[in-house]
Amino acid sequence: MRKLALLLLSATVFCFGQEVQTEKVKVELPDHALYSAFFRNILALEDAAAKHDKAGRKGDEVRTYYQNLLGLTPAEAATLKQVAQDYSDAVHKLDIRAKEIIDQARAPYPNHGLPVGAKPPAVPEELRQLNVRKAEIAIEQKQSLQRNFSQESFQHLDLYVQNSFSKQVTVRRLPAPGSTGGQGKAKPIQ
Numbered sequence: 001m002r003k004l005a006l007l008l009l010s011a012t013v014f015c016f017g018q019e020v021q022t023e024k025v026k027v028e029l030p031d032h033a034l035y036s037a038f039f040r041n042i043l044a045l046e047d048a049a050a051k052h053d054k055a056g057r058k059g060d061e062v063r064t065y066y067q068n069l070l071g072l073t074p075a076e077a078a079t080l081k082q083v084a085q086d087y088s089d090a091v092h093k094l095d096i097r098a099k100e101i102i103d104q105a106r107a108p109y110p111n112h113g114l115p116v117g118a119k120p121p122a123v124p125e126e127l128r129q130l131n132v133r134k135a136e137i138a139i140e141q142k143q144s145l146q147r148n149f150s151q152e153s154f155q156h157l158d159l160y161v162q163n164s165f166s167k168q169v170t171v172r173r174l175p176a177p178g179s180t181g182g183q184g185k186a187k188p189i190q
Helices: 031-054 065-070 074-106 125-148 151-168
Strands: 013-015 018-020 023-025 171-173
Touching: 031 065, 031 074, 031 125, 031 151, 065 074, 065 151, 074 125, 125 151
Parallel strands: none
Antiparallel strands: 013 018, 023 171
16 A cells, blocks of 8 residues: 555656756755645546556555545545645646747757757746746645645644655756766767
């Protein structure tokens, strides 16, 4: 059950189509980052539960993981899942717009590479604003939980997210621009 408990996103990072080696970093995450990861984890557990059901196994053990762990009422558990879904839906819309902005910024560079010696373009301001908005959405959804849960249930959940869940979140630092990240694969366009 523990293996299913936290389906954390842990993947090799790909930058400009190249595999990049990352370095684990110990940092204290802000609330918006923790709750963003927590909401995504809730939805990952829902997906895993559906797959268990489809395979004829008991998906309810996975589906009710946080309800059982945190002692939530069925109504609170349903609210938690709905808040996670609302977060995901709102962020998905921003991610679609962010992809459009990134594609526009990369359009002048074939195969997403920069000519030798070229300075990378500045991050578009709208992309920065979208990231700020994503952080705001995570905090708004956390506040929604606080409004809809009993004070005791919210405090218990928040302590869990801050003290236990946070230890399961891995932050990885990307290598400096122009670095191959130890892979030796990234090459500038000649």
